[in-house]
Amino acid sequence: MIKYVFKRILLMLVALFCITTICFVLIRALPMSPPEGATEAQKQQIEDIWNARGYDEPLLVQYGIYLKGIFTEFDFGTSWVIKKTAPAWDLLVGRLLPTVLVNLYSLLFAVPLGILFGIYAAIKKNKWQDHLISVMVILFVSVPSYVYAFLVQYFLYFKLDWFPPVISSLADAGGTWFSWTMFHSMIPPILALSFGQIAGLCRFTRAELTETLTSDYMLLARTKGLTRSQATTRHALKNAMVPILPSILGSFVGILGGSLIIEQIFSIPGVGALYTQSIFSRDYDVFMMDCIFYTAIGLLSGIIIDISYGFIDPRIRMGER
């Protein structure tokens, strides 16, 4: 088991290294110029710093410097435009909290609802309740998240005026991300994110549960004398959860990345917003940092999904032939 985990992590690091290398080469090959709007002296200063840090060396040497910076000083480059001369890593970490909060809330809201609807649909299979839920699921899975965002904004802000159109600024919310004002203003993006997640999870749960409900051990459980609800909760549901739980775990890792479009619409100052900002302001070091970050999250959630199978399902033996 431990050997398997190590192997997977090693593989992930190799993949991460490959992707980082490609990204680095592609990004550093872009022409870099000091930010617009700076005075001549500032521009000269920035270019001096770049030269001192080896930005004018050949790409391979630059990459060596970059890797050395990461391993020795945990230095992922510097922001030149968004927040002048702040380390890119600090910039990213500063943006993590709002993203994580919004996504975490929406996940905490979506997971129970999605599973409950899925269970209900599976139990009422081929009855009108199931058909209704299935139609809703198809609708909610297909409609893009930004359309929900518009709908939520239109009805909850413009028509009913229950919520602000975008999330509050930190100053309005009393300087903390955990205040009630902040949470209140986060409800629209949370809702917009949740609809799709609820529908997806509901479909997944229904599919898995209908399969386990018709399996032989359920028949055995009923013959033993268990009531239908007992058999469902103790046998069918447990087995149905085997593929569902890992995917939920995976999406908990995914919350770090956030949603670009939802962050744009609700002006959440999160990781996704940083990404778009770094592209538009041509802040390439921050962009590079973002690329590594997104790649790492994707790979990590993949590993966590795979490994969690081994913990959740005793039938699966990891790494054995």
Added chain:
Amino acid sequence: MAKEININSIPKEKLALANLGDHIKDQKFDDKPIGYFKDAWRRFCKNKASIVAAIIILLIVVFAVVMPFFDSGTGTEFDTYYAKKTPRNLLLSNIGIATGDVNKDYNERAYILEIAKGIAATVNFENMPSIGEALAQDNPLQPVTNLEKVVQTEQGKNVNNIYYANVDEYLSVGFIYKQVSQEEYAKIVAWQEETGIQVLYPLINTKEYCYSATDANWWYKTDEKGNPLYTNKSGKVKKIEFENVDEVVLEDNYLRYTSGENKGELRYWKYQGGGNTVETAEYQVRVLYYNYYRYTHDGAEPEFLFGTDVSGYDLAQRIAMGLRLSLLFSVCIFAINFILGAMYGAIEGYYGGAPDLIMEFVVYVLSGVPFIVVSTLFQIHLAAKVGAIPSLIFAFVLTGWIGTAGLVRTQFYRFKNQEYVMAARTLGAKDSRIIWKHIFPNTLGTIITSSVLAIPGVIFSESMLTYLGIVNLNSKTSTSLGTVLAQAEGTWTEKPHVMLFPALFISLLMICFNLFGNGLRDAFNPSLRGTEE
């Protein structure tokens, strides 16, 4: 009465044996055998939701392809006067939808101005109707179609009326000043005479009793606050006293010739410079924009099925453009993923061993690259060289085929050791023949399904990238639904149609592709055979 038949005593003439003398041999089936694809097709046809989805997709494709043929330039030329206007279609307005009307509320001054636009638009300059009469008249150029209610609000001593009315937004633009060449002026006059539609209207005396010199709608005498004035019998200009706004009769403030042979006549143009020659001289004229639009569009009245977008393009045309682009992306990526995924997966799955391991690692690395990063990098590096659309297609292709390849690989692992493959190999079939002739057809169903189910993702990603502005596909002749949606931001709470229609179309397209894909998946899955019945 039931007649009992005694089997033992059937009359001889009624008894006929079915098959006498002939041998009954195994007869050939009269109908054709049902193959894999025919079976899938039959099961697909039973799935009503998928059929409906397929029909809707087809309709959307027809809409996207046919729309440009109905374009009279409204999709590629924007019209700032008719920006953000609500849907208007003369045919549909008969049944009360797409009338181009909006509900607006006015104070007294603005209400008079709005109705005055309609009064001035009729060419009758004698016998000015009062506001009430003008509203009662059947005047096609009157912006106010219906006065819903008048609400009185008291503010201290003043009692203010607020007028809630249905207003045709297109007519409400009213008059504008325009600078035209003398040649163009002559053309307009000729067109006016030919069609009988008045485009040019008298200029306004901006020197006195004029509320705004730049807004061509203040054609009647007003004081500096915009209240209507009139000239009494002794020639003095006074404020109109009225109990009810319906009684107000406006007095025109048109510009007239003060000297020369046509003294006292209305002036329709003013010299604006450009030399004295006929070719270059520029005139300032005052036109009714609604009729000017008809002049520039061969007499066609402004009709926009879905209204106009933020910059003044015909929204229906822009949506059709966006749909065309989305569908083009879908088809391209469907085809490329299909081919690439099938080849890669086939090689991986068939040869197994070391090639499989290496290729799987490549897949693992590629699938680790987030799509958003790929598309951004491709956009930055390639867009200038090969254009935005090809570079976006490249980005989709780079990682898009991975899912298909994985499916093909597992299918190959499943089939490659089966007896019929071994038989083919024993008979001396080459690897390529076994792969393409014997195993590949078995994987077709899965590939088609997964490729179709990937389409909604492609459409979503494309619209997301254009919405964020990372990819810019917007130009005069092409646009993307994401851009249309992004432009609507900020104005759509007041004018929901600019957001509603593109969002509706993209949602509809994605729902239909999902339903269609689900139908295909069920149809191609033999294990589901007979479960529905």
